[in-house]
Amino acid sequence: MTTQAGPSAVVTTTADGRKTVRGPRGVPVLGNLPEFGKDPLAFFERLRERGDFVRWRFGRTPALFIAHPETIGELLTEVERTFDQPDLGIAFRTLLGNGVVVAKGPDWRRKRSLVQPSVRPRQVKSYAATMAECAVDLAERWADGQRVDIRREMAALTQLIAVRTIFGVDTAADAASIGRAMDVAQREIGAEFSGIGAILPDWVPTPGRARVRRATAVIDAEVSRVVARHRDGDGERPDLLSRLLAAQDETGAHLSDREIRDETVTLYIGGHETTSSTLVWAWYLLSRNPRVQEALGAELDRVLGDREPGFDDYARLTYTQAVVKETLRLYPTVWLITGLAKEGATLGGTPVPPGTRVWSSQWATHRDGRWYRDPLEFRPERWTGADDGEDGQAEEIPEYAWFPFGGGPRVCLGTRFAMVEAVLVLAVLARRYRLDVDSEEIRPVPSLTLQPDRDVLATVRAR
Numbered sequence: 155m156t157t158q159a160g161p162s163a164v165v166t167t168t169a170d171g172r173k174t175v176r177g178p179r180g181v182p183v184l185g186n187l188p189e190f191g192k193d194p195l196a197f198f199e200r201l202r203e204r205g206d207f208v209r210w211r212f213g214r215t216p217a218l219f220i221a222h223p224e225t226i227g228e229l230l231t232e233v234e235r236t237f238d239q240p241d242l243g244i245a246f247r248t249l250l251g252n253g254v255v256v257a258k259g260p261d262w263r264r265k266r267s268l269v270q271p272s273v274r275p276r277q278v279k280s281y282a283a284t285m286a287e288c289a290v291d292l293a294e295r296w297a298d299g300q301r302v303d304i305r306r307e308m309a310a311l312t313q314l315i316a317v318r319t320i321f322g323v324d325t326a327a328d329a330a331s332i333g334r335a336m337d338v339a340q341r342e343i344g345a346e347f348s349g350i351g352a353i354l355p356d357w358v359p360t361p362g363r364a365r366v367r368r369a370t371a372v373i374d375a376e377v378s379r380v381v382a383r384h385r386d387g388d389g390e391r392p393d394l395l396s397r398l399l400a401a402q403d404e405t406g407a408h409l410s411d412r413e414i415r416d417e418t419v420t421l422y423i424g425g426h427e428t429t430s431s432t433l434v435w436a437w438y439l440l441s442r443n444p445r446v447q448e449a450l451g452a453e454l455d456r457v458l459g460d461r462e463p464g465f466d467d468y469a470r471l472t473y474t475q476a477v478v479k480e481t482l483r484l485y486p487t488v489w490l491i492t493g494l495a496k497e498g499a500t501l502g503g504t505p506v507p508p509g510t511r512v513w514s515s516q517w518a519t520h521r522d523g524r525w526y527r528d529p530l531e532f533r534p535e536r537w538t539g540a541d542d543g544e545d546g547q548a549e550e551i552p553e554y555a556w557f558p559f560g561g562g563p564r565v566c567l568g569t570r571f572a573m574v575e576a577v578l579v580l581a582v583l584a585r586r587y588r589l590d591v592d593s594e595e596i597r598p599v600p601s602l603t604l605q606p607d608r609d610v611l612a613t614v615r616a617r
């Protein structure tokens with residue numbers, strides 16, 4: 155690296171010619187933590203304005219913020235080689251055990267290869283009917299003029315879908331008892347993630363951590379009851395749990411009961427709130443963009459007419475898919491990914507000192523005017539190739555300028571599951587209704603996922 159001193163920032167140049175700049179100065183000991191903690195989204199946007207490689211300090215830890223898609227691609231593809239995934243906090247580990255999100259190295263590789271077949275596109279096809287059925291039940295309960303809290307409605311809907319597709323339970327009471335315990339654990343983990351718990355050592359007992367332990371005990375009891383029923387049952391059922399019970403590694407070994415518990419809870423926690431929040435933001439954006447709402451309705455009328463959608467419609471609903479992709483661009487529910495540099499790590503051809511924590515943020519990169527024309531506008535057409543600009547050219551969006559599901563070896567295992575679920579739910583509901591959201595502007599709050607800062611109240615309108 156070459157270095158030249160500037161008045162407010164030290165500028166260095168990486169081997170591939172991009173500038174590394176020093177970020178805001180920060181305070182002793184805490185570094186830039188106070189500024190980051192106050193508004194992480196705005197903080198990352200400010201770092202992005204400074205450059206593609208920005209050095210800052212997360213407490214005492216040296217940190218590097220990266221904003222360029224090429225570098226983000228390097229980080230994501232090098233995870234498990236020259237970058238480690240930082241350890242998840244104690245609250246996460248209490249709930250998720252040593253499931254695929256928490257595991258590392260050979261243990262992670264084994265688990266990922268055992269879980270992956272259960273979420274392959276061919277398998278997602280068999281979950282699609284449950285996704286559409288749950289959405290149809292909700293559509294039948296809504297009526298023109300009804301007032302709803304979209305956040306609550308989408309959380310309940312996606313919870314039912316998750317419980318049914320993962321655990322295969324079909325009684326409302328079973329679904330409710332697993333769902334309730336998951337809700338408590340998820341809330342407490344979110345509080346730990348965005349509160350003081352995120353920087354306290356693992357051994358410090360906090361009331362939040364005690365609540366996670368209690369909720370986990372309830373979940374463990376529920377899951378072992380459901381697993382026992384599956385083991386006693388006759389024949390294979392079309393749910394994820396059955397596929398996990400049948401999975402074998404290369405030595406012919408099955409997942410143990412403890413591992414089954416960890417993976418099912420991991421799939422639930424990884425997939426529920428992320429998909430639910432995506433749907434909430436989609437309704438919010440649709441309500442503020444009548445033109446997009448019209449175009450969506452037109453596609454649903456054309457492709458579905460007056461029937462309900464099924465898995466085979468997913469590929470045909472290209473505009474609906476684009477609505478979900480564009481929602482995930484503007485409101486990426488997973489809004490940051492970090493990696494810890496190991497010996498030999500490089501980015502842009504330049505060594506990154508071991509121990510440096512590298513940060514990338516979907517929020518900051520997805521809203522960068524270098525990769526997106528009018529980056530703050532909600533325009534699904536950018537993904538269908540139908541959006542010619544003034545120059546008559548379709549937008550060319552570089553790889554990793556859109557990475558809501560991450561990338562590389564740890565790319566989200568539920569990508570297909572989540573896309574199919576979001577598209578089918580939107581298709582069922584938006585074919586019949588539009589939702590007029592009350593509030594002018596709803597701000598995102600970056601917790602475990604990007605959440606609306608208030609209830610999202612709306613009036614249901616029949617189309």
Ligand code: HEM
Binds near residue numbers: 557
């Ligand atoms: C819109 C919805 C979703 C979003 C935005 C999302 C996002 C992500 C991201 C960004 C990662 C990578 C994290 C990292 O590299 O640090 C990830 C990993 C993961 N996701 Fe998702 N996800 C979604 C839905 C789902 C669903 C529905 C499931 C399960 C059915 C799921 C299961 C997982 C699992 C198991 C991992 C860990 C993979 C590994 O570490 O090998 N996700 N997700």
